[in-house]
Amino acid sequence: MDVTDPTIKGLVRRVSPGIFALPTVFIVICAGRAPDASEWNEWTCLADCAIAAQNIMLAAQALGLASCVAISYTQTALKETLDIPDRLIPELMITLGCPAEDLAPPPRLALSQIVFANQYGKVW
Numbered sequence: 001m002d003v004t005d006p007t008i009k010g011l012v013r014r015v016s017p018g019i020f021a022l023p024t025v026f027i028v029i030c031a032g033r034a035p036d037a038s039e040w041n042e043w044t045c046l047a048d049c050a051i052a053a054q055n056i057m058l059a060a061q062a063l064g065l066a067s068c069v070a071i072s073y074t075q076t077a078l079k080e081t082l083d084i085p086d087r088l089i090p091e092l093m094i095t096l097g098c099p100a101e102d103l104a105p106p107p108r109l110a111l112s113q114i115v116f117a118n119q120y121g122k123v124w
């Protein structure tokens with residue numbers, strides 16, 4: 001769900017105490033869960049949301065936009081604000097906007113610290 005209406009954005013911001021700025025756009029990624037969903041389904045739903053979030057953030061970056069993933073909102077209040085049906089759960093939010101400054105990429109761990117050959121801890 002793409003939230004751009006200023007009034008609704010203000011309400012979303014109000015139920016999201018960990019989001020400090022008012023971004024141009026909130027994207028809310030929801031998972032659909034059957035009431036009898038297995039634990040496996042629950043996990044794959046979450047993975048799907050995370051994959052969608054990553055794709056959105058990479059696309060935003062390619063368009064020269066800035067994005068931030070956020071989870072510090074009250075799910076029930078957000079559902080009410082956005083009229084999200086019961087069967088859907090807002091799992092992740094992406095805030096989008098024009099970058100305020102041109103930041104260098106954050107430092108990364110060396111690949112050799114996080115990629116292993118064949119077995120964990122084996123040098124790649």
Ligand SMILES: Cc1cc2nc3c(=O)[nH]c(=O)nc-3n(C[C@H](O)[C@H](O)[C@H](O)COP(=O)(O)O)c2cc1C
Nearest residue numbers: 016017018019020067068069070071072073092106
């Ligand atoms: C799943 C997830 C949820 C997050 N939720 C919030 C949030 O609600 N509010 C917030 O300020 N940062 C949140 N963060 C942290 C920011 O998205 C971001 O990762 C952090 O500011 C570090 O960014 P940087 O690595 O570009 O410096 C969350 C991060 C993750 C991975």
